[in-house]
Amino acid sequence: MPLWHIYHPVGAYSDQDKQDFARDITKIYTNIGLPDFYVVALFHEISESSFFIGGEPTGNTVRVVVEHIARHTQDPHLRRRMTEKLNAVMLPYTRDRGLHWEFHIDETPQDLWMIAGLWPPASGSETEQTWARENEPTPY
Amino acid sequence: MPLWHIYHPVGAYSDQDKQDFARDITKIYTNIGLPDFYVVALFHEISESSFFIGGEPTGNTVRVVVEHIARHTQDPHLRRRMTEKLNAVMLPYTRDRGLHWEFHIDETPQDLWMIAGLWPPASGSETEQTWARENEPTPY
Amino acid sequence: MPLWHIYHPVGAYSDQDKQDFARDITKIYTNIGLPDFYVVALFHEISESSFFIGGEPTGNTVRVVVEHIARHTQDPHLRRRMTEKLNAVMLPYTRDRGLHWEFHIDETPQDLWMIAGLWPPASGSETEQTWARENEPTPY
Numbered sequence: 001m002p003l004w005h006i007y008h009p010v011g012a013y014s015d016q017d018k019q020d021f022a023r024d025i026t027k028i029y030t031n032i033g034l035p036d037f038y039v040v041a042l043f044h045e046i047s048e049s050s051f052f053i054g055g056e057p058t059g060n061t062v063r064v065v066v067e068h069i070a071r072h073t074q075d076p077h078l079r080r081r082m083t084e085k086l087n088a089v090m091l092p093y094t095r096d097r098g099l100h101w102e103f104h105i106d107e108t109p110q111d112l113w114m115i116a117g118l119w120p121p122a123s124g125s126e127t128e129q130t131w132a133r134e135n136e137p138t139p140y
Numbered sequence: 141m142p143l144w145h146i147y148h149p150v151g152a153y154s155d156q157d158k159q160d161f162a163r164d165i166t167k168i169y170t171n172i173g174l175p176d177f178y179v180v181a182l183f184h185e186i187s188e189s190s191f192f193i194g195g196e197p198t199g200n201t202v203r204v205v206v207e208h209i210a211r212h213t214q215d216p217h218l219r220r221r222m223t224e225k226l227n228a229v230m231l232p233y234t235r236d237r238g239l240h241w242e243f244h245i246d247e248t249p250q251d252l253w254m255i256a257g258l259w260p261p262a263s264g265s266e267t268e269q270t271w272a273r274e275n276e277p278t279p280y
Numbered sequence: 281m282p283l284w285h286i287y288h289p290v291g292a293y294s295d296q297d298k299q300d301f302a303r304d305i306t307k308i309y310t311n312i313g314l315p316d317f318y319v320v321a322l323f324h325e326i327s328e329s330s331f332f333i334g335g336e337p338t339g340n341t342v343r344v345v346v347e348h349i350a351r352h353t354q355d356p357h358l359r360r361r362m363t364e365k366l367n368a369v370m371l372p373y374t375r376d377r378g379l380h381w382e383f384h385i386d387e388t389p390q391d392l393w394m395i396a397g398l399w400p401p402a403s404g405s406e407t408e409q410t411w412a413r414e415n416e417p418t419p420y
Contacts, residue, residue, distance in 0.1 A: 001384060003343065007182055015329045015337075022332035036334030040343050040382065042287055043330035049155045050183035052162035054176030054275065057155075063143065063180050065207070067345070067384070079251055087254050095257060102180065104141060104207070105252035111359055112385035114367050117375060135334065147322055189295045190323035192302035194316030194415065197295075203283065203320050205347070219391055227394050235397060242320065244281060244347070245392035 001113060001120075002029060003067040004041040009048065009059045009099075017093065018043050024089045033124065035132040038115075053100070062094050064103035069110045071123070141253055141260075142169060143207040144181040149188065149199045149239075157233065158183050164229045173264065175272040178255075193240070202234050204243035209250045211263070281393055281400075282309060284321040285345040289328065289379075292342070297373065298323050304369045313404065315412040318395075333380070342374050344383035349390045351403070 004025055013021065022041040029039050048059040066086060073079075083105065094101035113120060116137045121127035127140045144165055153161065162181040169179050188199040206226065213219075223245065234241035253260060256277040261267035267280045284305055293301065302321040309319050328339040346366065353359075363385065374381035393400060396417045401407035407420045 001382075003345070003384075018329060018332070019335070019337065023335035026332075026335035037380075039332075039334055040341070041332040041335075042326055042343070043332075045330070046182055049158060050185070052158070052166075052179075052181040052183075054179055055159070055163035055166035055181075057159065061180070063182070065143070067386070069384075076251065079249075083252050083254060087257055091257070100177075100256060102141075102255045103253070104143075104209075104248050106207070106246065106248040106386065107252070108384055108386040109359075111356065112363050112387070113383070114363060115382045116380060117367055117371070186322055189298060190325070192298070192306075192319075192321040192323075194319055195299070195303035195306035195321075197299065201320070203322070205283070216391065219389075223392050223394060227397055231397070240317075240396060242281075242395045243393070244283075244349075244388050246347070246386065246388040247392070 001067065001069045001108075002039055004039075005044060005065040005067075006041065007044045007046050007051070007063040007065075009051065009061070010045050012045075012062070012097075012099065013043065013093070021093045024092075028085060028089060030132070033129070033132060035128070035137075036135045037131075037137070038120075058100070060099050062090070062099050062101040064090065064101065066103060066105040068105055068107050069113060070107035071110075141178055141207065141209045141248075142180070144179075145184060145205040145207075146181065147184045147186050147191070147203040147205075149191065149201070150185050152185075152202070152237075152239065153183065153233070161233045164232075168225060168229060170272070173269070173272060175268070175277075176275045177271075177277070178260075198240070200239050202230070202239050202241045204230065204241065206243060206245040208245055208247050209253060210247035211250075281318055281347065281349045281388075282320070283347040284319075285324060285347075286321065287324045287326050287331070287343040287345075289331065289339045289341070290325050292325075292377075292379065293323065293373070301373045304372075308365060308369060310412070313409070313412060315408070315417075316415045317411075317417070318400075338380070340379050342370070342379050342381040344370065344381065346383060346385040348385055348387050349393060350387035351390075 026039040048057045051058050053061050118137050166179040188197045191198050193201050258277050305321050306319040328337045331338050333341050398417050
């Protein structure tokens with residue numbers, strides 16, 4: 001967690017584009033202290049004949065689904081700011097290329113998540129900081 | 141939103157079938173006033189060797205995942221009717237072709253969703269009606 | 281339900297591996313009385329240039345997303361044990377092959393789910409037992 005699914009038109013992104021996009025996504029989370037390896041991004045190329053918006057085939061839409069762990073904060077202002085930050089990261093890969101884009105974030109239960117057979121440490125804990133520093137899920 | 145993922149056997153649908161299916165899906169939502177462009181449908185062809193039901197490969201199953209915004213109504217009767225309406229739309233593309241089908245709807249947070257860099261207008265608002273009429277997310 | 285999405289590197293699994301993995305997944309649920317056909321597993325092969333962890337392409341990560349019906353029990357101990365059981369099933373297909381793995385479980389609403397046009401019977405009901413015995417969603 002987080003997990004990003006990026007559904008995009010055929011040929012919309014070069015390998016370099018995808019790497020750049022994935023790095024920009026990753027920075028959102030490492031900036032707030034999460035380990036790099038928490039951030040997974042999957043690019044799914046969808047052909048125009050399988051990608052529909054409003055019932056019509058589309059070759060210029062990017063649909064992003066983001067899965068986050070449900071955090072404790074329910075502060076509406078912070079949730080808004082976070083969502084806008086995600087949108088900002090997408091702009092160079094969508095709006096600036098003339099592509100339409102839409103995304104939503106789902107929140108999934110914190111207690112039903114494991115990495116490499118381990119329970120991820122508490123948010124902000126010393127162990128989480130160690131994982132972030134070493135970029136590895138070391139047993140604790 | 142809504143977002144439909146349709147996982148289907150190889151060759152189950154022609155391009156025309158997919159377009160028809162996507163249009164039928166779209167009508168569910170435009171009939172209740174949502175803009176056409178809110179409705180995204182993605183068809184994912186899954187080969188028999190990657191599609192398992194009960195631990196056995198399947199070449200005749202359609203598995204649909206629908207993502208909805210969590211609306212305020214929790215009325216059990218309305219939820220039931222809505223789910224049955226979705227099922228009815230699938231019948232010509234599943235049951236009537238001898239395909240097994242299963243679907244579920246997930247509900248995701250309303251406040252973590254943006255389209256083309258904009259916050260979607262309130263449900264039933266004048267702006268939503270404008271978006272529906274123009275079939276475009278115009279700034280407001 | 282349950283639905284497993286297994287995002288894996290190209291060539292990580294043979295057809296036999298996938299079948300074995302899907303059967304092991306299925307047993308988790310049939311052991312607690314669910315019908316075999318409730319369990320759907322989809323394998324999604326993701327090329328290294330589309331699979332990123334921490335902003336870097338990865339060719340040795342398996343990311344699993346599991347979708348469960350939200351059950352009534354919220355017992356933290358049972359949820360923990362269930363999650364660890366899922367992890368255990370993945371080990372021969374991840375850790376034991378030198379692959380990194382991560383998974384999370386999402387919980388979706390029980391009342392927004394249908395199989396073959398039918399409402400699944402109540403958990404533990406006689407009808408559910410019939411469905412399990414016959415491995416078929418017979419009308420009731």
